[in-house]
Amino acid sequence: MxxxxxxxxxxxxxxxxxxxxxxxxxxxxxxxGHDDAQAPAAGHSDHGHADHGGHGDHVARFRRLFWxxxxxxxxxxxxxxxxxxxxxYQLPDAAWVGWVSPVLGTVMYVxxxxxxxxxxxSELRAxxxxxxxxxxxxxxxxxxxxxxxxxxxxDHELDFWWELALLIVIMLLGHWIEMRSLAQTTxxxxxxxxxxxxxxxxxxxxxxxxxxxxxxxVGDVVVVRPGGRVPADGRIVQGxxxxxxxxxxxxxxxxxxxxxxxxIAGTVATDSGVRVEITAVGADTALAGIQKLVTxxxxxxxxxxxxxxxxxxxxxxxxxxxxxxxxxxWTLLGFPDDAVVRTITVLVIACPHALGLAIxxxxxxxxxxxxxxxxxxxxRLALESMRTVNTVLFDKTGTLTKGTPAVTAxxxxxxxxxxxxxxxxxxxxxxxxxxxxxxxxxxxxxRQLTVPRSSDxxxxxxxxxxxxxxxxxxQVGGPYLLEQEGASELPIADEWRGEGAIILHVLVDGAxxxxxxxxxxxxxxxxxxxxxxxxxxxxxxxxxxxxxAVAASxxxxxGIDRYFAGVRPEDKASKVxxxxxxxRKVAMVGDGVNDAPALAQADVGIAIGAGTxxxxxxxxxxxxxxxxxxxxxxxxxSRASYRKMTQNLWWAAGYNLLSVPLAxxxxxxxxxxxxxxxxxxxxxxxTIVVALNAQLLRRLDLSPESVIRRN
Numbered sequence: 001m002x003x004x005x006x007x008x009x010x011x012x013x014x015x016x017x018x019x020x021x022x023x024x025x026x027x028x029x030x031x032x033g034h035d036d037a038q039a040p041a042a043g044h045s046d047h048g049h050a051d052h053g054g055h056g057d058h059v060a061r062f063r064r065l066f067w068x069x070x071x072x073x074x075x076x077x078x079x080x081x082x083x084x085x086x087x088x089y090q091l092p093d094a095a096w097v098g099w100v101s102p103v104l105g106t107v108m109y110v111x112x113x114x115x116x117x118x119x120x121x122s123e124l125r126a127x128x129x130x131x132x133x134x135x136x137x138x139x140x141x142x143x144x145x146x147x148x149x150x151x152x153x154x155d156h157e158l159d160f161w162w163e164l165a166l167l168i169v170i171m172l173l174g175h176w177i178e179m180r181s182l183a184q185t186t187x188x189x190x191x192x193x194x195x196x197x198x199x200x201x202x203x204x205x206x207x208x209x210x211x212x213x214x215x216x217x218v219g220d221v222v223v224v225r226p227g228g229r230v231p232a233d234g235r236i237v238q239g240x241x242x243x244x245x246x247x248x249x250x251x252x253x254x255x256x257x258x259x260x261x262x263x264i265a266g267t268v269a270t271d272s273g274v275r276v277e278i279t280a281v282g283a284d285t286a287l288a289g290i291q292k293l294v295t296x297x298x299x300x301x302x303x304x305x306x307x308x309x310x311x312x313x314x315x316x317x318x319x320x321x322x323x324x325x326x327x328x329x330w331t332l333l334g335f336p337d338d339a340v341v342r343t344i345t346v347l348v349i350a351c352p353h354a355l356g357l358a359i360x361x362x363x364x365x366x367x368x369x370x371x372x373x374x375x376x377x378x379x380r381l382a383l384e385s386m387r388t389v390n391t392v393l394f395d396k397t398g399t400l401t402k403g404t405p406a407v408t409a410x411x412x413x414x415x416x417x418x419x420x421x422x423x424x425x426x427x428x429x430x431x432x433x434x435x436x437x438x439x440x441x442x443x444x445x446x447r448q449l450t451v452p453r454s455s456d457x458x459x460x461x462x463x464x465x466x467x468x469x470x471x472x473x474x475q476v477g478g479p480y481l482l483e484q485e486g487a488s489e490l491p492i493a494d495e496w497r498g499e500g501a502i503i504l505h506v507l508v509d510g511a512x513x514x515x516x517x518x519x520x521x522x523x524x525x526x527x528x529x530x531x532x533x534x535x536x537x538x539x540x541x542x543x544x545x546x547x548x549a550v551a552a553s554x555x556x557x558x559g560i561d562r563y564f565a566g567v568r569p570e571d572k573a574s575k576v577x578x579x580x581x582x583x584r585k586v587a588m589v590g591d592g593v594n595d596a597p598a599l600a601q602a603d604v605g606i607a608i609g610a611g612t613x614x615x616x617x618x619x620x621x622x623x624x625x626x627x628x629x630x631x632x633x634x635x636x637x638s639r640a641s642y643r644k645m646t647q648n649l650w651w652a653a654g655y656n657l658l659s660v661p662l663a664x665x666x667x668x669x670x671x672x673x674x675x676x677x678x679x680x681x682x683x684x685x686x687t688i689v690v691a692l693n694a695q696l697l698r699r700l701d702l703s704p705e706s707v708i709r710r711n
Contacts, residue, residue, distance in 0.1 A: 063176050070169050072107060076161055079091060080101045117139075145348070226241075229267065234279045242269075254271075365698060369698055385638070390584055391585065394589045395544070405502065407422070407439055411492045411516075413490070413512055421516075424513065425440050428506075475506070492515060499549060502519065523626070526628050585603045588605050644693060647693055
């Protein structure tokens with residue numbers, strides 16, 4: 001196994017002896033199904049991919065519309081004759097009083113009801129009756145009946161202006177709450193595009209000119225300076241540099257690239273400048289390929305229909321059927337006037353006050369509760385789907401592991417103390433900022449060792465570093481260093497190499513003083529997370545670009561039975577499809593750009609918050625911390641939220657199932673017909689019960705420690 005080399009500049013990233021087998025581990029990019037509303041007029045929150053800015057506009061529109069309608073509703077309800085009779089207060093005896101509710105109620109119907117009316121038209125065209133059609137039916141019947149009562153054409157009992165106003169206000173509140181909880185502020189594809197530099201430095205004869213990356217052609221040569229991004233795919237034609245490819249491959253360590261080596265658009269030259277000949281531009285670049293895969297996976301992701309919509313669809317046919325039967329029955333019984341009153345009452349009383357709040361309230365409280373626990377829910381369907389997930393696919397680097405190298409073992413030669421060996425190595429590495437050097441220095445700090453001062457620091461690419469420490473020459477490096485000094489590696493090296501670890505030997509005055517084992521450090525919470533998931537019947541699978549030996553070592557330590565090793569970024573989505581092809585519901589957890597297609601393909605994409613902007617923008621669920629135990633918290637929240645949703649839906653629908661037949665007059669033969677006033681009270685009580693039941697979700701403790709204790 002080769003290792004990273006050190007660079008010669010003490011303040012730049014240096015590379016330790018040649019590179020270990022590439023470890024391409026990455027992060028989460030889940031359904032970017034944004035639950036964007038269709039045209040706000042449609043009111044629906046269908047899981048499509050509408051423009052992201054428009055979603056924020058929809059939220060603002062419903063918020064503004066809600067407050068305006070709430071203000072108008074006060075006089076409509078207050079001056080309603082039926083409402084005054086219900087509460088027992090006297091309206092002023094003036095001619096204008098009787099016109100307040102009709103005039104303002106008409107404004108509310110036309111303006112505030114517009115989203116539901118146009119949404120109903122959309123549902124009719126799609127032949128999929130749902131919430132919008134049910135609301136539109138109720139407010140339209142209430143509007144027509146109320147005008148009929150106000151004009152004296154229909155019975156005064158059909159004055160539903162106050163009911164019309166409350167229904168519109170409550171439904172607007174429900175949609176505002178839902179859309180606010182789902183507001184999407186970033187775009188995965190925008191984040192991917194942001195990886196490219198604004199300008200490229202193109203070589204033009206003996207000078208360079210700045211051009212847009214889009215203007216580059218295959219065969220052009222560009223200069224990538226230290227800290228600069230590669231503008232397009234190419235190969236190095238002059239120089240060498242440690243390339244930070246983490247945003248594309250997920251590999252935590254810079255990879256040394258030199259003459260003839262390929263480089264990828266968006267990656268960063270960390271320590272020195274190089275000249276790159278462009279080999280692919282535009283849609284042919286690897287970055288564009290990832291974008292395409294993300295788009296395809298997002299567009300092919302299923303759009304599960306919401307529970308509330310299905311319930312509303314059933315309730316629509318139930319209300320319509322009940323109304324038709326009511327009209328026919330009362331007419332055949334010889335009571336045509338009662339037929340009109342009972343039919344209209346049935347249609348209005350079927351209005352889904354509680355049903356309209358059943359889902360949005362739970363979603364809003366669940367997302368708020370999750371945020372306090374460090375879990376950001378960006379896609380409601382992702383949260384709903386977590387309850388059915390039976391396989392969690394973890395990206396290794398940066399997710400199960402910290403994504404940075406750490407000293408995991410020390411093997412000193414005979415007669416040398418482990419702490420002494422580590423302090424000497426740390427002294428030699430002090431002036432290097434390479435990740436492996438930092439790992440050695442940090443290990444010495446963690447052990448609270450006294451690190452002696454060093455001087456005459458020097459590094460040699462692909463060999464290692466050298467420094468003078470207390471009058472002794474200390475060298476740290478990989479196999480090329482041993483070869484150069486004519487030294488032999490310690491016996492432990494074979495064992496460590498088999499585990500996929502990075503091996504650095506420490507030489508003092510030319511003699512091998514010991515060896516250091518470095519590896520991507522496993523997060524201490526990872527084993528608890530794996531155990532808790534397995535305890536809930538969820539299979540844990542690991543995926544990594546690392547070699548088989550590295551993957552096997554990590555999987556064994558964490559108790560993971562199944563893993564995919566040596567997987568290239570573009571192949572990760574196919575592994576998700578493979579698991580889904582086995583009939584599994586897959587949640588993908590990661591933290592890098594390269595996982596974008598896989599996270600979009602997964603049933604649920606979960607991004608580790610410490611990951612890249614692309615992963616965060618693309619995932620349906622984001623973990624603000626890097627604690628993998630939070631995945632268990634998401635499952636707990638999903639299951640608890642689903643229980644509350646179904647309870648609320650049954651309660652909301654139960655009111656209709658009970659009150660509609662009573663309003664229709666099924667008990668008329670025994671002398672009981674549900675009065676409209678009683679129906680209205682029951683309707684309000686149903687809404688209150690739904691709201692209180694949703695509030696109980698706040699009691700759920702989602703802290704990783706509590707979730708693990710409940711395992």
